[in-house]
Amino acid sequence: MNKSTPQSNDPMSDLTARVIESMADTRDPRFKEVMSCLVRKLHEFIREVDLTPQEWIAGIEFLTATGKMCDSKRQEFILLSDTLGASMMVVMLDQARAERRNEGSRQATVATEATVQGPYYWEGAPELPLGSNIAEGVIGEPAYYSGKVTDTQGRPLAGALLDVWSGDGEGNYDMQVEGAEMAARARLRTDSEGRYSFWSIRPSFYPIPMDGPVGKMINHMGRDPNRPGHIHMMVSAPGHERVTTHLFVANSPYIDTDIVFGVRDSLIIEYQRHEPGVTPDGQTMKSSYWSASYDFCLIPSGL
Amino acid sequence: MNKSTPQSNDPMSDLTARVIESMADTRDPRFKEVMSCLVRKLHEFIREVDLTPQEWIAGIEFLTATGKMCDSKRQEFILLSDTLGASMMVVMLDQARAERRNEGSRQATVATEATVQGPYYWEGAPELPLGSNIAEGVIGEPAYYSGKVTDTQGRPLAGALLDVWSGDGEGNYDMQVEGAEMAARARLRTDSEGRYSFWSIRPSFYPIPMDGPVGKMINHMGRDPNRPGHIHMMVSAPGHERVTTHLFVANSPYIDTDIVFGVRDSLIIEYQRHEPGVTPDGQTMKSSYWSASYDFCLIPSGL
Numbered sequence: 001m002n003k004s005t006p007q008s009n010d011p012m013s014d015l016t017a018r019v020i021e022s023m024a025d026t027r028d029p030r031f032k033e034v035m036s037c038l039v040r041k042l043h044e045f046i047r048e049v050d051l052t053p054q055e056w057i058a059g060i061e062f063l064t065a066t067g068k069m070c071d072s073k074r075q076e077f078i079l080l081s082d083t084l085g086a087s088m089m090v091v092m093l094d095q096a097r098a099e100r101r102n103e104g105s106r107q108a109t110v111a112t113e114a115t116v117q118g119p120y121y122w123e124g125a126p127e128l129p130l131g132s133n134i135a136e137g138v139i140g141e142p143a144y145y146s147g148k149v150t151d152t153q154g155r156p157l158a159g160a161l162l163d164v165w166s167g168d169g170e171g172n173y174d175m176q177v178e179g180a181e182m183a184a185r186a187r188l189r190t191d192s193e194g195r196y197s198f199w200s201i202r203p204s205f206y207p208i209p210m211d212g213p214v215g216k217m218i219n220h221m222g223r224d225p226n227r228p229g230h231i232h233m234m235v236s237a238p239g240h241e242r243v244t245t246h247l248f249v250a251n252s253p254y255i256d257t258d259i260v261f262g263v264r265d266s267l268i269i270e271y272q273r274h275e276p277g278v279t280p281d282g283q284t285m286k287s288s289y290w291s292a293s294y295d296f297c298l299i300p301s302g303l
Numbered sequence: 304m305n306k307s308t309p310q311s312n313d314p315m316s317d318l319t320a321r322v323i324e325s326m327a328d329t330r331d332p333r334f335k336e337v338m339s340c341l342v343r344k345l346h347e348f349i350r351e352v353d354l355t356p357q358e359w360i361a362g363i364e365f366l367t368a369t370g371k372m373c374d375s376k377r378q379e380f381i382l383l384s385d386t387l388g389a390s391m392m393v394v395m396l397d398q399a400r401a402e403r404r405n406e407g408s409r410q411a412t413v414a415t416e417a418t419v420q421g422p423y424y425w426e427g428a429p430e431l432p433l434g435s436n437i438a439e440g441v442i443g444e445p446a447y448y449s450g451k452v453t454d455t456q457g458r459p460l461a462g463a464l465l466d467v468w469s470g471d472g473e474g475n476y477d478m479q480v481e482g483a484e485m486a487a488r489a490r491l492r493t494d495s496e497g498r499y500s501f502w503s504i505r506p507s508f509y510p511i512p513m514d515g516p517v518g519k520m521i522n523h524m525g526r527d528p529n530r531p532g533h534i535h536m537m538v539s540a541p542g543h544e545r546v547t548t549h550l551f552v553a554n555s556p557y558i559d560t561d562i563v564f565g566v567r568d569s570l571i572i573e574y575q576r577h578e579p580g581v582t583p584d585g586q587t588m589k590s591s592y593w594s595a596s597y598d599f600c601l602i603p604s605g606l
Binding site for chain 1: 314322330335345346350353354390560
């Protein structure tokens with residue numbers, strides 16, 4: 001026992017106190033704060049469920065297998081964090097901090113809500129002109145995306161950057177095929193009135209990778225492994241907080257049971273179905289197509 | 304969002320509720336209980352420290368590196384559990400359950416307290432007669448160990464099995480050297496009066512392996528990586544709960560700061576120093592030696 005820690009009549013609480021006390025000499029107060037809370041919650045968890053040695057070793061083996069599953073293409077611990085809602089909690093806290101920094105400024109519109117980044121972001125997508133089809137040759141039903149980017153006072157942001165990516169109409173991302181080229185990805189900049197538009201596909205639901213320890217956990221939990229259809233957008237402008245988010249396809253299968261808990265009501269978009277004919281941007285479509293509209297709103301950066 | 308979960312005005316608490324709700328269909332109620340508590344504590348941790356995305360990814364990278372460090376000889380996640388006091392908490396809970404099962408029976412003596420097993424147990428140590436030197440040729444000062452094994456009513460347990468192991472007098476275990484043979488290990492059985500005795504060495508303090516992610520964590524916490532000197536004993540007898548424990552060398556360096564929080568007051572033993580001469584078991588020692596005495600007490604098994 002650590003002699004500097006007073007002894008109570010509860011040896012288990014003493015243990016928790018001793019572990020926290022052992023960090024007294026760290027020079028990193030934030031690390032101490034984070035690890036002290038982690039130790040407290042970890043010990044509470046073990047005590048509240050009265051964890052058995054067999055369950056403990058099952059946990060050790062699960063964590064070990066999860067680490068072994070990770071490589072340059074696969075991050076099983078992020079998948080674990082995503083599927084336990086931890087990633088989404090971090091996203092929500094991060095945005096709440098940005099909102100607190102912006103408190104006191106007049107707000108005419110509500111900032112676009114953030115959601116998880118997911119594993120399929122690929123830096124350096126081609127920068128394409130507004131109106132481009134960013135999913136040339138990609139399987140899926142065509143969809144026209146348009147809207148504008150403003151700040152929280154409703155002022156349009158010219159030259160805001162939209163970094164867009166999605167899977168195809170069957171739920172597969174370019175990155176999932178070894179050696180594949182970028183597809184259904186682009187960077188676009190808003191015009192002088194903050195407007196954007198592009199063509200892509202209407203994205204489909206898809207399952208997370210289920211061939212690892214997290215997949216076994218999901219199955220044992222009795223959960224469905226799918227994410228509802230969505231398109232990713234990372235939207236940024238100088239002097240504003242970048243928001244990483246999705247637009248979700250309303251009525252997509254699994255919209256109520258997203259395996260990574262990324263769905264937020266404000267991000268669910270009605271895709272309008274159109275018969276063949278002249279499109280909003282003056283093209284002529286021989287097949288039916290969809291359109292989706294969303295206005296992004298960015299929080300000004302704090303100092 | 305999950306439509307079956309009522310919405311509150313607190314989206315972060317809603318997130319936690321949705322993650323727990325997602326396990327509604329599991330067929331394993333204990334798994335659901337354990338994982339629901341884990342999710343609740345994990346989310347509380349993230350919220351209470353207001354975890355940033357940078358800290359979150361540092362955590363992901365730490366867990367990944369910890370998994371990568373594990374192999375057939377090294378279990379870095381157990382080391383993590385040990386150094387955060389989680390292993391010791393599981394040990395204490397396990398013993399508390401055994402004590403609860405035994406509640407109501409008359410108890411004349413207090414059961415021997417358990418502590419962590421550690422990574423150096425090697426199954427199948429030689430079974431040696433009482434009085435044997437189990438550390439022939441091992442570096443260290445000789446020590447004579449003796450005592451008895453009883454039940455909690457004080458009745459001696461004949462034929463109880465002591466599985467004993469320790470490092471040498473410099474803190475090194477046989478297993479730490481590739482291809483080494485067993486040393487300072489044995490299994491011994493108590494005599495008809497429940498007594499045991501053997502010779503080994505007086506064990507030394509030693510550091511846990513510090514060349515992995517856990518070592519970096521320990522250094523960043525400002526903690527000393529050593530365990531105080533101790534000898535491991537796994538004591539069992541038919542009809543009784545096996546106890547896995549240590550005897551700690553009183554006044555050993557690091558007795559107050561054991562890196563794995565294994566020390567318990569009742570397990571700290573005074574090693575008596577003796578000048579050369581006739582030993583308690585009638586041998587003649589040409590060098591000085593130590594003696595240590597401890598009586599083990601086992602809890603009867605519940606039904």
